[in-house]
Amino acid sequence: MKTDYLIVGSGLSALVFGSLMAKAGRTVRILEAHEYPGGYGHTFTMAKKYRFNAQLHYVWDCGEGQTVNRVLKKLELDQDVTFERYDPNGFDHMRMPGYSLDIPSEPEELIKRLSELFPSHSDRIRQFVYEVEKTGAGLKKLSPPFHLRELLNHSGEVFCAVQYLNSTLQDVFNKFRLPQAAQTLLALQWPDFLLPPNQLSFYAWVALFRGYQAGAFYPTQHFEHVINSLVKVIESHGGQILLNHEVMNFRVTDRTVTGVEAMNLSTHQTHEFSGNHVICNIDPQTAAKMIGESQFSPSVRQKLKYDYSASNYMAYCVVKDLDLRDYGFGKWNLSHTGHENLNEAFTQMYERNDYSNPSFAITTPSLLTEVGKDCPEDCQIVEFLTVANYDYFKQLRQSDHKAYGRKKEEILNAILDVVEEHYIPTFRQHMVFHITGSPTTNERFCWSPAGNSYGSSLTPKNMGLGRLNHKTSLNHFSFCNASSGYPGFAPTFWTGALLYQRLSGDVLLGSA
Incomplete structure (x- = not known):
C-alpha cells in the first residue's frame, strides 16, 4: 500500500513530523532498523530493573508557548507529556580547580x-x-x-x-x-557539543x-514516555512504525524518489515500500551514497560535505543506599574539569586518548522527577559523559576486544577517582551496576555513522549559510534529521515541525 508519507528512520524529528502528519489525517509509515523507536532518544532496560535513556539528559524550549509546547498542544499531548524545570538559580553547576559557578x-x-x-x-x-x-x-x-x-x-x-x-x-x-578561568566556567557544558x-x-x-x-527541563515521566506518546499518536491515527526494518536502497525514477527496499532484520526478507513523499531521517550522507550522489544538484552535493560531529563516552551507573542530594546533587547537572583550559582538555582526551585528568558532565535523572521511577526505590541513577575518538575506539575494538573493554573501564575509573576525591567519597562502595558505551556503541545501537553524537559537527563551517536543510533537489524527497536541521531535543522538535509546516501549509511555528 502506498502511503502519503514514507519515513526512513524514527529519530525524534521523524516522530514529530510523522505524528503531526498522522494527526492531520495523512497516512504515515515509518521504517526503523533498530528494535526501539526514537534514535538517540530511546530508552533501554538493563538487569530487568534499571532504565537508561541513550543520550538525552536535559532539554530546553519546553515552556509555555515555546516550540516543544506548541507541538505537544497541536498533538493534544501537552497535558500528558509534561516537564519538570531544573533549578533556575543554578541549572548547571560548573566546577574547576579553585572556582565554582552555578549558572542562573x-x-x-x-x-x-x-x-x-x-x-x-x-x-x-x-x-x-x-x-x-x-x-x-x-x-x-x-x-x-x-x-x-x-x-x-x-x-x-x-x-x-x-x-x-x-x-x-x-x-x-x-x-x-x-x-581564562571565566572562559572555562562559561564553556564547561562543552559535553553538550x-x-x-x-x-x-x-x-x-x-x-x-x-x-x-530560559528554562532547562526534564520530562516528568522520563524520555521514554515522550517517545511512546508520539508513537501512540501515529499508530492511533492509522500510521505504522515497522521496527527491525533496515533500508537497503532507495527507488529513484526521473529524479523522483518513489520508495525504498528494506530488509526485515528478523526474517531477512526484503520488501518494497512506496510513498507519495519520502522523508529521510537517516544520515543524509549515507542516503546520498545509496541513491547516488550524482543524482543531487551541485549545491546539495556541496552541502552534503559536512564533517561528522565528535563522538562520546557514556557511563550509566546505579548506586544503592546512597542519597545523592546529601552530596550536593539535585535538579541540576554538574560539569567538572581538572584543566583551566578546555581546549587543552579536549586535545588530551580526544586526540591523545588520555583520560588521566578527565573533563566530564554528571547527570542524575533519578533526582529530577518523582514520577515513573527508572530504578528501585533504594537506588539512584548517575550518568557520566565525555568526549571520545571514534577512530581510536573502532581500531581498538577490531584489533583487541579485551583492550577495548579495559579502555572503557579505565575511563570510568579515572572519572570515579575524581568523583570520590571531590564529590562522593564512597561512590564505588554503593555502585551496584554500571555499563559503559563508546563511539562504536553509538554506531551499533543508534546507527550513527562514525559514532557521531550530533550529526554534523557544530563548527562555524558547518553552522554557516551553506548548512544542509530539508531540500534535496529530488522530487518528493526531503531530509529531516539533525544534520539537515539542528541536533538536540528541542531543535529536532523544531526540525520536524518546520518540515510539517512547509509540506502541509498548516502554520505551527510562524508564517508558512
Missing part, C-alpha cells in the same frame, strides 16, 4: 556571580553577557520561518548576530578579553546557553 537563569545574576569571582573584569563580563543576549535575539529573528519586516525592525540584533557568522566561542572570548571553545560555533553555544537559561 537571569543574565544579571550571572553577571553578578562572575563579577564576584573576577572583580577586575566585571565590565568585560557585562559586555560579553549583553553581547550574548543581543546575538541570541538576532539569531531568533534569523531562524526560519523569518519575516523581512521583523529583520528590519530588529536590525541591531540581526547585525550583531550576522557579524559572528564565522566565529568560534573562543574568538568571542578573546574579543572581550575574558580571563563535544567541542572545545576554539572549534565550537559561537552561534551553537549562544542558542543552547540562552535556551537553557
Whole structure:
C-alpha cells in the first residue's frame, strides 16, 4: 500500500513530523532498523530493573508557548507529556580547580556571580553577557520561518548576530578579553557539543546557553514516555512504525524518489515500500551514497560535505543506599574539569586518548522527577559523559576486544577517582551496576555513522549559510534529521515541525 508519507528512520524529528502528519489525517509509515523507536532518544532496560535513556539528559524550549509546547498542544499531548524545570538559580553547576559557578537563569545574576569571582573584569563580563543576549535575539529573528519586516525592525540584533557568522566561542572570548578561568566556567557544558571553545560555533553555544537559561527541563515521566506518546499518536491515527526494518536502497525514477527496499532484520526478507513523499531521517550522507550522489544538484552535493560531529563516552551507573542530594546533587547537572583550559582538555582526551585528568558532565535523572521511577526505590541513577575518538575506539575494538573493554573501564575509573576525591567519597562502595558505551556503541545501537553524537559537527563551517536543510533537489524527497536541521531535543522538535509546516501549509511555528 502506498502511503502519503514514507519515513526512513524514527529519530525524534521523524516522530514529530510523522505524528503531526498522522494527526492531520495523512497516512504515515515509518521504517526503523533498530528494535526501539526514537534514535538517540530511546530508552533501554538493563538487569530487568534499571532504565537508561541513550543520550538525552536535559532539554530546553519546553515552556509555555515555546516550540516543544506548541507541538505537544497541536498533538493534544501537552497535558500528558509534561516537564519538570531544573533549578533556575543554578541549572548547571560548573566546577574547576579553585572556582565554582552555578549558572542562573537571569543574565544579571550571572553577571553578578562572575563579577564576584573576577572583580577586575566585571565590565568585560557585562559586555560579553549583553553581547550574548543581543546575538541570541538576532539569531531568533534569523531562524526560519523569518519575516523581512521583523529583520528590519530588529536590525541591531540581526547585525550583531550576522557579524559572528564565522566565529568560534573562543574568538568571542578573546574579543572581550575574558580571563581564562571565566572562559572555562562559561564553556564547561562543552559535553553538550563535544567541542572545545576554539572549534565550537559561537552561534551553537549562544542558542543552547540562552535556551537553557530560559528554562532547562526534564520530562516528568522520563524520555521514554515522550517517545511512546508520539508513537501512540501515529499508530492511533492509522500510521505504522515497522521496527527491525533496515533500508537497503532507495527507488529513484526521473529524479523522483518513489520508495525504498528494506530488509526485515528478523526474517531477512526484503520488501518494497512506496510513498507519495519520502522523508529521510537517516544520515543524509549515507542516503546520498545509496541513491547516488550524482543524482543531487551541485549545491546539495556541496552541502552534503559536512564533517561528522565528535563522538562520546557514556557511563550509566546505579548506586544503592546512597542519597545523592546529601552530596550536593539535585535538579541540576554538574560539569567538572581538572584543566583551566578546555581546549587543552579536549586535545588530551580526544586526540591523545588520555583520560588521566578527565573533563566530564554528571547527570542524575533519578533526582529530577518523582514520577515513573527508572530504578528501585533504594537506588539512584548517575550518568557520566565525555568526549571520545571514534577512530581510536573502532581500531581498538577490531584489533583487541579485551583492550577495548579495559579502555572503557579505565575511563570510568579515572572519572570515579575524581568523583570520590571531590564529590562522593564512597561512590564505588554503593555502585551496584554500571555499563559503559563508546563511539562504536553509538554506531551499533543508534546507527550513527562514525559514532557521531550530533550529526554534523557544530563548527562555524558547518553552522554557516551553506548548512544542509530539508531540500534535496529530488522530487518528493526531503531530509529531516539533525544534520539537515539542528541536533538536540528541542531543535529536532523544531526540525520536524518546520518540515510539517512547509509540506502541509498548516502554520505551527510562524508564517508558512
